[in-house]
Each structure stands twice: as structure tokens, then as C-alpha cells.
Amino acid sequence: MKKSLFTLFACCITGMQLFAQTQHSCCSMPATQEFAMLGKDKSFGASHLAPLPFNYESPKGKMITLACDDKKDAGAFEIKSEKPTQNYLFVFQEWWGLNDYIKQEAEKLQNELGDVTVIALDLYDGNVATTPEEAGKYMGEAKEERIRAIIKAAIDYAGKDAKIQTLGWCFGGGWSLQASIMLGKQGTGCVMYYGMPEKDVQKLKTISAPVLGLFAGQDNWITKEIVGAFEKNMKDNKKEVTVQEFDAQHAFANPSNPKYDKASAEVAHKMALEFLKKHL
DSSP, X not given: OHHHHHHHHHHHHHHHHHHHHHHHHHHTSOHHHHHXXXXXXXXXXXXXXXXXXXXXXXXXXXXXXXXXTTSOOEEEEEEOOSSOOSEEEEEEOOTTOXXXXXXXXXXXXXXXXXXXXXXXXXXXXXXOOSSHHHHHHHHHXXXXXXXXXXXXXXXXXHOTTOEEEEEEETHHHHHHHHHHXXXXXXXXXXXXXXXXXXXXXXXXXXXXXXXXXXXXTTOSSSOHHHHHHHHHHHHHTTOOEEXXXXXXXXXXXXXXXXXOOHHHHHHHHHHHHHHHHHTO
């Protein structure tokens, strides 16, 4: 009887330990990996309607090649400032890829900001999704090491004297923040639209750029709790952060989305533009 009770107690302890390990593993999952896993979430995919057909012929921008440390070149869409400048804005795509909507938005930002060269990075190495299934596949298969190599190549391309801001949406919103962390003192401003915030406080301690977070109050994935914890972590570590939540759904600012929330998107864009100009 004593042996049976001991065995039962040992099994309970082991079970609790395994549960605790599982919980710890989940909570400590890197933010980049956590968001990438949403590519397999059918409800997440269903919330993104296929982008409306759109072709954009840029009068100013062109594709360039970035030399990466992993020996595999990357592509990017560049709109140069008319005058020589050390001001750069890195633009990060939604989960669809570097499509014509992103190129149009990148050029719009360059026209509005003026003295800045805008570079929209291709994080999918040429793949562009037209369906939620494709987007989920590309996002889920995107390797963190490769994306960081692409970002580093863009930083090297801009040069050590460049002052670099970042902006991105959804998948790219999270990478906008990650890029600003990578930039250190070269980072001068970060705008993230409904992207997964970094939860590792030690990483947040290294960011120099002020951050503007534009989130959706009805977002089922980047929830109010996640956003609130991020804002608290930043402020607790004396990092400059401004958070604005809109009464809207995830991807509300994406013009390719048939459910595009024009009113919220216009307010968010105005905030982003004023923020970027302030920190140029």
C-alpha cells in the first residue's frame, strides 16, 4: 500500500514538473517564432481575406540586391531621397510578402517624408502570396536566421553613419521592432502596426529607438494583455514608447484587405508620419 501511494505521489510530482516545463517553454518562446506559428492557425488565416488585385508601376523606386553574410543575396525595393541623405526608413511587409501594395506604401512614405531613403525589404526571397494558405506557408517557413541576415545586409548597405527608422505591419510589425533592437544606437524610430511585441525584457533593454505601437483593440492574437505587458516592460526600463489601440480588427490598415478600415488607417498613418518626422 505504501509503495502504491509513493508511486502515485511520484507520478503526480513528475506530471506537475512536465506541466511547468511546458508552460515555461510556451511563455519563453521567442516573439518571432510565436508569430510565425500563427501561419498554421486556421482562424488567423481566415481573418485575412485574399488581397484585392493590384498592379503598381513605380515612378521612382526600383529593386536592388543586398549582399547577405549567409552568401545568399536578398532583394529590396528602394526609393532614394532626391538629395544625398543619411536618413533611412526600413519598411517591413505584411504576411503576404513584398507585393505592390507594400511598394506603393513605401513610395508614399518617401514622398511624405522627403529627406529619407526608403527600403522595403523582401523577407520571403521573392515569394508573394495571393491566398491566406500561401501566406501562412511562407510566414511559417521563414527562418529567423535568414531574416536577420537580410536586415543586417540592409544595415550594411545604408552604412555605419546612417540614421535608420523602421516601420512594418503584421508579420512585418514584429520585425520592425526586432530590426530596431538590432540597430542599437543607429535606430532612431520604430513604428509597429499590430505586430508581435518582444517579451524578453533583456532584449528590450538594448533598444535605443523610441517606439510607436499601433494596435487593434479587437485583435484576437496580439491581445490587449500582450500589448499592455509590452508597454509596461518598456516603461519600466525607461524606454520611450507610445501605444495607441484602435477600435478595429487585426490588419485594419492594410489597403489590400477588403475589410480595410479607412478611418482608423488614416488616423494611424497620420500618427506614424508625425512620429517619423519628429525622429528623423
